[in-house]
Amino acid sequence: MKSIKYILAGILFGIIMSKSEAVSWFRIQEMFRFQSFHMYGIIGTAVVLGVIAVFLIKKFQLKDSENQLIQFPEKESSYKKYIIGGTIFGLGWALTGACPGPMFVNLGYGYLTMLIVIFGSLLGTYLYGLLKDKLPH
Amino acid sequence: MIDFIRQPWPWYFSGIMIVVIMLLLNFWGKSFGFSSNLRTMCSIAGAGKKVKFFDFDWKAQRWNLLFLVGAIIGGWISSEFLSNPKALDLSAATVKDLQEMGVHFNGQLNPDELFALDALASPKTWFLLLFGGVLVGFGSRYAGGCTSGHAISGLSNLQLPSLVAVIGFFIGGLIMTWLVLPFLI
Numbered sequence: 057m058k059s060i061k062y063i064l065a066g067i068l069f070g071i072i073m074s075k076s077e078a079v080s081w082f083r084i085q086e087m088f089r090f091q092s093f094h095m096y097g098i099i100g101t102a103v104v105l106g107v108i109a110v111f112l113i114k115k116f117q118l119k120d121s122e123n124q125l126i127q128f129p130e131k132e133s134s135y136k137k138y139i140i141g142g143t144i145f146g147l148g149w150a151l152t153g154a155c156p157g158p159m160f161v162n163l164g165y166g167y168l169t170m171l172i173v174i175f176g177s178l179l180g181t182y183l184y185g186l187l188k189d190k191l192p193h
Numbered sequence: 194m195i196d197f198i199r200q201p202w203p204w205y206f207s208g209i210m211i212v213v214i215m216l217l218l219n220f221w222g223k224s225f226g227f228s229s230n231l232r233t234m235c236s237i238a239g240a241g242k243k244v245k246f247f248d249f250d251w252k253a254q255r256w257n258l259l260f261l262v263g264a265i266i267g268g269w270i271s272s273e274f275l276s277n278p279k280a281l282d283l284s285a286a287t288v289k290d291l292q293e294m295g296v297h298f299n300g301q302l303n304p305d306e307l308f309a310l311d312a313l314a315s316p317k318t319w320f321l322l323l324f325g326g327v328l329v330g331f332g333s334r335y336a337g338g339c340t341s342g343h344a345i346s347g348l349s350n351l352q353l354p355s356l357v358a359v360i361g362f363f364i365g366g367l368i369m370t371w372l373v374l375p376f377l378i
Contacts, residue, residue: 061221062259069214069260070267075275076207079268080302082283085291088363088370091284094204099344101208102215106349109216120222129224131337131347131354138354141335142343142361148328149362150369151321151377153303155340156333157227159326160261162303164268169308169322176326178238181231183327184334185246191335 070161079161081153088150137193148180199277215345223256226342228333230254230261294375306378321377328365336361 073079078098087095112118113126120126131138149155152173154162159177163170184191215225232247233254241248280300288298296304305312312318333339336358338347344362347355 059256059259062256063263063266065214065217066260066263066265067267067270068210068263070264070269071271071275072202072207072210072214072267073264074268074271074302075202076204077201077281077302078207080281081304081307082281082287082291082298082302084366085370086284086287088366089287089290091286091290097204098207098211099340101205102211102345103348105209105212106215106345107351109212110349110351113219118220120220122222124222126219126222128219128346128350130350131352133354135354135357138336138343138357139361139364141332141337142358143332143365143368144328144361145332145336145339145358146362146365146367147369147373148325148330148332148365149340150366151374152307152325152329155227155329156231157264157339157341159329160264161268161271162308164265164270165272165302166269167303167308169310169313169318172319172322173326173329176323176328177231177330177333178234178326179323180327180330180332181228181334182235182240182244182247182330184331185232185235185240185244188246 069157070164073158073161074165079154079158079165084150084153134193137191140192148177198275200279201277201282211345212349215341215349218260221256224342225346226338227257227261227264228330228339228342230257231330232334233258294378296378332365 076098077083083095086092110128118126154173156177159170159174218225233251236247236249236251283298291298296306299305307318307321338358343355343358
């Protein structure tokens with residue numbers, strides 16, 4: 057029963073992403089063409105509020121539902137992997153109009169062709185795992 | 194009331210709710226990051242037997258898979274009960290640019306040229322969707338996260354590496370949009 061809350065959070069995520077059109081290929085094109093504020097507004101609002109929320113959680117040392125201090129993982133401080141990996145990700149994001157979350161939201165929305173994108177993303181993830189040690193990080 | 198819900202929701206509401214979702218997961222002791230699911234799914238499919246990267250205790254990621262299932266259901270609820278009867282309010286400049294590229298704006302979330310079932314008659318569509326997916330999967334694992342893990346969770350925690358990753362997202366996105374896509378579609 058404890059697991060149901062994660063499904064509910066996912067449902068909320070799916071509805072929010074659909075209803076604000078953040079799962080739209082057209083909206084992603086509009087963003088990369090700098091022709092609308094819409095996507096920047098979504099991401100910008102989330103980041104500004106997120107920064108404030110994380111700051112307050114740390115400052116007041118808030119605990120989670122298991123009574124553990126809420127921790128925020130530090131990212132590894134290497135830069136190659138972030139810039140190279142990020143660029144490859146961006147190429148795919150602009151082509152498919154979908155990052156990993158929206159792929160699945162779109163599938164639920166009825167875009168069955170997203171299954172090909174999802175299959176591709178699993179293949180890409182597998183390829184990364186296979187080549188990991190040979191890549192610059 | 195239902196008409197009010199059916200219209201598109203404003204960007205600021207979406208931004209606020211994304212943070213609410215991130216905080217819910219934080220308060221449940223988890224971290225908002227969607228692309229980890231792709232690694233988990235590879236592990237479940239047995240990739241751990243051949244590649245060490247997938248040999249990890251994926252059961253600890255079960256919660257994230259449930260979140261993924263929820264995301265699919267959320268998409269379904271939106272199209273079934275909450276969909277906007279009017280066309281998406283896309284910028285006129287984008288409509289025109291895409292038209293010149295041969296992509297017709299259909300008023301929906303996604304273009305028919307790439308995502309309609311009929312489009313699968315062309316092998317090119319299969320290639321574009323598959324190749325795009327490979328880039329997203331490969332890139333997100335290489336960069337250690339996607340839009341949720343870096344642009345939302347990482348930037349909220351003022352992580353410089355996440356900012357570098359997001360800059361990468363945009364470099365790649367701009368190259369694809371302006372230099373590659375016109376020749377691909």
